[in-house]
Amino acid sequence: MIEAPLWIFGDQLGPHVHSTDEHHGREVVLVESERVFRRRRFHRQKLHLVLSGLRHTAAELGDRAIHLRAGTYREALEQVGRPVVVHEPTSFAAADLVERLRKDGLVAEVLPTPTFALPRTDFDEWAGDRTSFRMEDFYRAQRRRFDVLMDAGEPVGGKWNLDAENREPPPKGRVTLDVPGPWLPTEDEIDGRVRADLDAMELPTVGRDGPRLFAVTADEAQRALAHFVEQRLPHFGPHEDAMLTGDWATAHSLLSVPLNLGVLHPLDAVRAAEDAHRAGAVPLPSAEGFIRQVLGWREYVWQLYWRFGKGYQRRNALAARTPLPDWWRELDADAVTATCLSTALEGVRDRGWTHHIPRLMVLGNHALQRGYRPAELSDWFREAFVDGFEWVMPPNVIGMSQHADGGMMATKPYSSGGAYIAKMSDHCKDCAFDPKKRLGDDACPFTAGYWAWTHRHRDLLAANHRTARAVASMNRLKDLDAVLEQESAREEF
Template sequence: MTTRDDTPLWLFADQLGPAVYGGEHSHREILLVEATSALRRRPYHRQKLHLVLSALRHAERDLGDRATLLKADSYTDALQRYGRPVLVHEPTSFAAEKFVHRLQEEKLVADVLPTPTFALPRSEFAEWAGARTRFRMEDFYRDQRRRFDVLMDGPDPIGRRWNFDEENREPPPKKQDTLGAPKPYQPREDDIDEQVRFDLDRMNLNTVGVDGPRLFAVTPAEAKRALTRFIDYRLPTFGRYEDAIMGHDWAMSHSLLSVPLNLGVLHPLDAVYAAEDAYRDNKAPLAAVEGFIRQILGWREYMWHLYWRFGPTYTHNNELSAHSPLPDWWTTLDADHITAECLRQALGGVRDRGWTHHIQRLMVLGNHALQRGYSPSQLTEWFATAYVDGFRWVMPTNVIGMSQHADGGKLATKPYASGGAYINKMSDHCGDCAYDPKKRLGDDACPFTAGYWAFVNRNQDLLARNNRTRRSVSSMERLKDLDAVLEQETTRTHF
């Protein structure tokens, strides 16, 4: 089908920024669709559905006469009712891409355009990846820095170092309940949010989590304000404590920009260059700025491209033969069921906000799931639906590869399993916990400490072959109470 200059542009709910509908497409009419079947397809977090609907409806308002918002049972119904072929940018999941190609065959979609909401185009990543079968994020990240001239001094990185991770791993400050950083930007709800809340109540959808105030930006204007507040007031303290966890400070100095980034209302390069400007203007230390840029220009882009590189069957990987179903208390976000303070607070954060920061995802929730042998495919689905920033492309590589090592090392060099000592060091949870992180046996044995040794025992053959983990197997073999620990963990039903 020939693409006409006046062909309308259909936007998915994660393509709602000016990088998609501006520039060369600024003259086009815009189609937006609320598909009820998509809202009902999975048990999403209530606040996630609110964010998506609020974003769509705010986009309609902001685009004015350019936009048409159709509410229908399905996307196909809406396109048929619209009555005109549309352009669409590449969607962000395999299922959506397959669906769009089918719509193209049915002449409902005129053409599919490259994704504009990431820094590096998919075609250029394919050139970079070449014939590689194993990938290192550090290689990709350095090439990204060079390609986009970020924190560079000619051919060299500023400060003569690419990586400031060692300076960005401090535990939480002692004798403080909070980090003391200025509060993050919180959008002001309006009549659109009020109507969204009313409509979600009326739809009676199968959701998880609780309703709550909208915490995240869903429009380009809100995203700009959220970014500005982070850069001006929170970035200076971000780096040092980015891996720390504080019970009374869920946001700490994190940017809370994952939602607007994943909705497409904030472009990653805008965030990256704003952070770089803060360093060059002496408003934030280099370690903090580099750590933030690494998360976005490095890790986020890397996950996006590896999602497509590894293919739709990647979620079938289960190298560690983990098949235990997710427990009911996990899927229903019943944090009150949990005794372990770190796990209770992490699950409570998902229940109350649909969000926790990356260390709670990896070293609390992911670590627990890894130790207990939860099904990695089920876990991937849970993260994608229970987290407000968990779009379909985000979670497979983060969960299958990084968190659960289910791909056998294709993405990460070792499983990220740890005992209670790590959590005790990097959080302020253990002092208020009924479990002792130093104990692996007994009624007050930490389920992470004991669970770690059960994990090592279960996977000792794989771990012994890995230079980074073989010492754990040697340590386990010296435990005199190992049999008792394993029996205890086999029968443990409460955490």
């Protein structure tokens, strides 16, 4: 009896998906669906990465690959001519599609998702009847379950979380962190063909084309991981929240793309970091900080995407109704005066990527203060970021960044004035706006915007013990009415 082929999506490209003992020798179906590419205005470089990953995987699989280009996934599977098996996809929309294809006889079996450490059934058992969640609780459970950075049942070093040691501002007077640069791939003939095909398709995209900056194959991912652990992880922890105008990558790993394409398994990244620490090559705060990102936060976001359900993206607890402005949608960094915001948009425009602090404390902070519609913002992050797959953004944006879920995911909104950005970056040094000023032509839009936002949500913030002090501080501002009038009329950022 001939085995049913395995159909893999563009974020399931690793050997831990298609070349396990279960799938040894099995044919593998890879589909380029034109409808998927045209459905939204994705970043040009994101489309390149997904297509490059698909085509490199097909080339590596050789005779095992059934590589199809079709208008839709259904059309492609009809060409296969026999039912396929598939691993659970990573979004509600794709899961619904798979279920329809299963009912129509095109899918024979749906297998568990192999690209995360913790199965969804195990998370459901851990979560029980919880309605709100704390990442720290989940993270500690993950460390215990997978025996990561543990000694005799206790955390290595005596503490679970060393985040307090990983919040240092950038070194004064430096324009870069002065660490070895990130691993970068070498484009090949497949990348050249991808670029030519994308040009010919004339797809509606955002952002600029550019050299491929991220790993898209398992071999590239292992090389990128090894380079990061050996050259950059020792420097990662202390300044992981720092922002530098002239150093877009600082000491970050750039592994989110291969992780989210499924060519790097999260436990491989975690074990590599742990081994480097135990060998004495990486300080504990750096190793723990990276492990918390991968085994803690990434897995947490994945599980909560499914736990919160299909309607989660429509939540809007703060009643934010402002449409995304055109300059934001078009990534028009040159139209923005504030250096921090311009630099963040420039990073998205030119690379489809910024690290987590520009995402949360610049882009997300600005959107929160201005009341941008959370669902639109979540879609924008998914489309404009090269690592922004559908499961990634709703918990990160709706929950963490915009507090639109009313506290299901985070205990307080993440809003701040310009003082935080001035402390954690070099952006304010030559900016036209002064982070210390909330009133006047040179008033920082983040500082003034923070007080306007606090006033708008004063009742909610006063009722939260973590934010009540902000309301008390606002009530002592003698120029509050003038700040509110200024911000209601502000058009320039």
